[in-house]
Structures are given as C-alpha cells and as structure tokens.
Amino acid sequence: MSQKPQLKIAIVGGGYAGLAAAIELKAQGFGGSATVFDARSFHQKITQWHKLARGERAATYELPFALLSRRFHFNFSQRRVDVVKLLADPERELRGKFSAIIIAQGSHSPPAPTGVWTLDALRDDAIVQTEVQNTTGKVITIVGGGPTGVQFAFEFAARGNRVTLYEARDRLLPTFDYSLGQTAEAEARSAGIEIRLNTEITQVEHETVTSRSGATESSQRADHVLFVPGVRSTPSITCDVSGRVESNQHPNIFAAGDSSYFSGRGLNTKSAQAAVRKGQHVARSVIAAAMQRPLPEYTYGELGYFVSLGPNNAVGYLLSQKTAFSGRAALMLKEATERQYNLYLAGLPVYP
Ligand SMILES: Cc1cc2nc3c(=O)[nH]c(=O)nc-3n(C[C@H](O)[C@H](O)[C@H](O)COP(=O)(O)OP(=O)(O)OC[C@H]3O[C@@H](n4cnc5c(N)ncnc54)[C@H](O)[C@@H]3O)c2cc1C
DSSP: OOSOOOOEEEEEOOSHHHHHHHHHHHHTTOSSEEEEEESSSEEEOGGGGGGGGGTOOGGGGEEEHHHHHHHHTOEEEEOOOOHHHHHHOHHHHHTSOOSEEEEOOOOBOOOOOTTSEEHHHHHHOHHHHHHHHTOOSOEEEEEOOSHHHHHHHHHHHHTTOEEEEEOSSSSSSTTSOHHHHHHHHHHHHHTTOEEEOSOEEEEEETTEEEEEETTEEEEEEOSEEEEOSOOBOSSOEEEOTTSBBSSOSOTTEEEOGGGEEEOSSSOOOSSHHHHHHHHHHHHHHHHHHHTTOOOOOOOOOOSEEEEEOSTTOEEEEESOTTSOEESHHHHHHHHHHHHHHHHHHTTOOOOO
C-alpha cells in the first residue's frame, strides 16, 4: 500500500466473518485501529460443536478474545450491539464515532418450544452442554435435517442413543444437491438413525413429540429434543458486490457472514468458508473505500463442503455437488478444513 489510511473501524461480532475481517485488516497493513464488539468473551469454533455430543468440552473449541486481540492487534469490547439501532444511528449505538463499521453478528435459533435443546442453548447454556456431553442410551428426537441436525444425529447414535431425525423437506441436507442428502441418508440408515422426511413437528410437550406427514399425525416419546430447523439472521442485511450495506444513509457500513447477502456472483451460503471469505473481502473493501479506490467485487465460489457423520465418517463434495461421497476420504477432507481454520487462527495465511 502506498499510504496507510488511519481508520477507526468497528466490527460487530467476532465469529468466522468478523474475526477474518480483523485478521485481514492487519494483513493488509492498515494504519488505524479496529475494535471487535462481541456479546461473548470468546470466539467459538462452532463447526466443531457436534463434538460436545462425543463428550468433549465446549472450552476446547473456544478461544478467548483477550488472546486473539493481542495476536491480531485489535481492541475488544464485550458488548451485545443492537444491529437495528446501529443501522439507524451508529454513533449512538456504538457510543463513539467510527470511520467504517462491519456487521457480522451471525445467526441465531428460531423460536422454539420450551424444554428443547436449541442451538443458542448449546452455545451458551452450561447445563445443556453438560446434558449433551453425558447423554448415552437415551431416546433422542432431532428436528431439522440440515448440517447441524445431521452432525449431532451421528454423534448421539455413536454413543448408543436411539435417534430419530425429522426433516420437513424431502431429503437430508436440503440446501444442497440431492446427491449429498441421499449419501447422508444411506449412511444414517446404516448407523441405525431413523429418518422421517416430509414430516413436520407440530407439538413438543413434556416428553412427547407430535408430528405430521401429509394428513397423518403421530406421536413419539423422547428423552430429549434437539430443535435445529435452520437458523435465523435478523436483520438479514443486503449488500452490494463489495459488501457495502445497501439503502443505508451511512455509506461506510459493511456486512459479512451469515447475516449478510451480497449481490453478484459470489457465494452466499451460511457456511464458515463463505463467512471467512466475506470477512476478508469487506476488510479489503473498507480499505479501498478509505483510499478512494474502486471497491473489489466478491466472487468467492466454494470448492467443496463436508459434514461430519460421527467420529469415523463424513460426507461432502469437491468441485461438484452432484458427486457427493462419504467415508475415509470425506472424513480426511472435513478434518483438513478444521485444521486449516486452526492454522488461520494461529496466524498463518492459509486463506489466500
Ligand atoms: C453446529 C454447527 C455446525 C456447523 N458446521 C459447519 C461446517 O462443518 N462447515 C461450514 O462451513 N459451516 C458450518 N456451520 C455454519 C458456520 O458455522 C456459520 O456459517 C458461520 O459460523 C457463520 O459465521 P458468522 O461470523 O457469520 O457467525 P458466527 O460464527 O456465529 O459469529 C457471530 C458472532 O457474533 C456474536 N454476536 C451475535 N450477536 C451479537 C450482537 N448483537 N452483538 C455483539 N455480538 C454478537 C456472536 O457471539 C458470535 O461470536 C455450522 C454451524 C453450526 C451451528
């Protein structure tokens, strides 16, 4: 860079996207200060969260912001920011003036019946975490056949639980091509997981789960219900191709990660890989804007995606979603993506 812009940047959310933005600002050698605001005191490697059901501790996958802020030279403020208020009046909500703001608050659980395990509870509730770590030999119902539901189903099944997995659509992993869902389904059946597709949960009361498939309603007893029918991002923030928030009266607000939708040809999946790339991208956009250069266009396209199927298996694809595969090769690639992220957080430039 010819001249380093002296910027004061706020990053709301220190997950995959927000942290990548902070790391990229440092990598680009920008000359100002960045402050990460996060409701939690630690970064969660949430893509490994299913391992709680393997008996592993949440702390294994948490990195304190105190450590990360020293490693990557940003300031940290533990605070929940109201993003709706921030979009209306950034200075007031952040209690200070910033030259650019990056919103990366991720997604959260949808409304759930009482007494079920939700993703938010899995992330923050120590009692739920302990229950999940110690659950063996129980009857477990999982609502939602996306990556989270599938990953937990295999972990619970591997520890001798009787698992039923409900999905409202006609296949597992419904946001991907049929090939991935069908491969996961075949593996689930051989792992003893009962799968109910095209089935919606209508009620969860005490230990009884009621579901409906077409006109047929049925009930099943469960010791525990994991309720993960997708995640919500509120507000979901629409951005231009550079990651800049559209239709906002403040021109220097950008967004990244699960809570953002970029226009153009780059990938918008709610995945850690896309979150990291979007975070890096908006950091470059912020610097380009400050230097009055044309803003770069987000063009990231995922090369592959892997979902864990218990301790010894995984499913995923490379290059084309139509050729999904499971088994040892998929497991090695899933573990390689986790290692890549660990190296990134150790300070190595593994996401060029
Ligand atoms: C169980 C599970 C398994 C997954 N497995 C995979 C996988 O194998 N591969 C893959 O690619 N993707 C996977 N994903 C998806 C991936 O984890 C997400 O797409 C990714 O975490 C999105 O990154 P993010 O930065 O947008 O959000 P997050 O990583 O969730 O980070 C958001 C951050 O913002 C903070 N925050 C939230 N609200 C506020 C607020 N109001 N004020 C301040 N801070 C706030 C949170 O504390 C958090 O630190 C998985 C997701 C889950 C839940």
